[in-house]
Amino acid sequence: MYVNTKDILEKASKEFYAVPAFNINNLEFLIAILEGAVEKNAPVIIETSEGAIKYAGNGDPIRGAKFFVNLVKGYADTLNIPVALHLDHGKNLEYIAAAIKAGYSSVMIDASHEPFEENLKITKEVVKWAHAAGVSVEAELGQLAGIEDNVSAEENVLVDPQQAKIFVEETGVDFLAPAIGTSHGAFKFKGEAKLDFERLEKVKKLTNIPLVLHGASSVPAKYVELAEKYGADLGGAKGVPAEEIKKCVKLGINKVNTDTDLRIAFLAGLRKNLTENVKEFDPRKYFKEGMQFVKDVVMDRLEFLGASGKAI
Ligand SMILES: O=C(CO)COP(=O)(O)O
Ligand SMILES: O=C[C@H](O)COP(=O)(O)O
Ligand SMILES: [Zn+2]
Ligand SMILES: [Zn+2]
Numbered sequence: 001m002y003v004n005t006k007d008i009l010e011k012a013s014k015e016f017y018a019v020p021a022f023n024i025n026n027l028e029f030l031i032a033i034l035e036g037a038v039e040k041n042a043p044v045i046i047e048t049s050e051g052a053i054k055y056a057g058n059g060d061p062i063r064g065a066k067f068f069v070n071l072v073k074g075y076a077d078t079l080n081i082p083v084a085l086h087l088d089h090g091k092n093l094e095y096i097a098a099a100i101k102a103g104y105s106s107v108m109i110d111a112s113h114e115p116f117e118e119n120l121k122i123t124k125e126v127v128k129w130a131h132a133a134g135v136s137v138e139a140e141l142g143q144l145a146g147i148e149d150n151v152s153a154e155e156n157v158l159v160d161p162q163q164a165k166i167f168v169e170e171t172g173v174d175f176l177a178p179a180i181g182t183s184h185g186a187f188k189f190k191g192e193a194k195l196d197f198e199r200l201e202k203v204k205k206l207t208n209i210p211l212v213l214h215g216a217s218s219v220p221a222k223y224v225e226l227a228e229k230y231g232a233d234l235g236g237a238k239g240v241p242a243e244e245i246k247k248c249v250k251l252g253i254n255k256v257n258t259d260t261d262l263r264i265a266f267l268a269g270l271r272k273n274l275t276e277n278v279k280e281f282d283p284r285k286y287f288k289e290g291m292q293f294v295k296d297v298v299m300d301r302l303e304f305l306g307a308s309g310k311a312i
Pocket of ligand 3: 144
């Protein structure tokens with residue numbers, strides 16, 4: 001069933017587990033994710049970036065947002081697990097409005113690149129519109145290193161826990177993404193993974209709402225190696241080890257954003273399949289192995305985050 005993200009995350013926060021939010025751009029990833037969640041009897045969050053909406057709508061945000069709601073809601077309503085659809089890193093009010101109007105379960109307003117007061121003001125405004133439509137809201141404090149859509153932060157600017165308390169109280173936001181040292185993409189951390197667990201613990205104590213970990217892909221070596229065996233060049237790829245993510249879940253993370261791991265798993269399967277079956281030209285066949293790898297990543301995450309069996 002298609003549900004509000006808030007219902008999924010408030011239960012997770014009360015019961016100390018996390019639900020993965022997987023980014024999609026197309027049908028194949030959606031089917032693989034939902035199949036994995038059904039097999040694990042788990043709730044799941046599907047998310048689309050502004051770029052995904054632009055892609056699906058062939059440049060038109062209204063068409064793109066409607067496309068994803070029809071696709072995800074239509075599919076979810078045939079299943080017995082809770083499924084939510086979330087706008088990831090909403091930065092343009094045009095996309096946020098399109099998602100709310102189309103029927104997304106929740107939206108993210110990411111004004112974290114703005115000064116604190118400005119972030120607070122914009123977030124408060126989005127919360128007002130979204131809540132009026134029954135849509136829940138995620139916001140971000142601090143900045144992630146690496147490239148995030150059009151914004152790039154050279155260094156991590158970590159969340160200030162006291163600011164987080166004020167921000168949550170004043171904006172009425174439903175979930176918060178605190179920057180604690182992760183970054184987006186396949187090339188995280190120069191040395192060992194280094195997350196600020198103490199900071200995370202303080203943010204949870206002071207806000208007591210569901211928290212979100214961005215840039216949470218683990219970049220599994222087995223898919224990187226397989227993709228490279230079949231011609232990819234992903235030299236230096238590195239993610240957040242599952243054990244580190246589990247520590248974050250104990251300290252209050254309830255939504256774990258994952259895009260890169262699915263991309264790499266699919267790439268490995270697709271490259272392998274195309275190389276091994278040079279006569280094949282039916283996409284339903286050559287996509288299959290990539291979809292299976294995506295499903296495997298999904299099931300693994302549902303399991304180690306504690307979401308498995310939590311559908312009811
Ligand atoms: O945070 C993300 C989407 O918002 C995705 O992070 P990864 O690049 O680590 O998968
Ligand atoms: O956080 C960003 C997500 O991984 C989405 O990336 P994208 O803008 O390339 O769709
Ligand atoms: Zn951000
Ligand atoms: Zn993110």
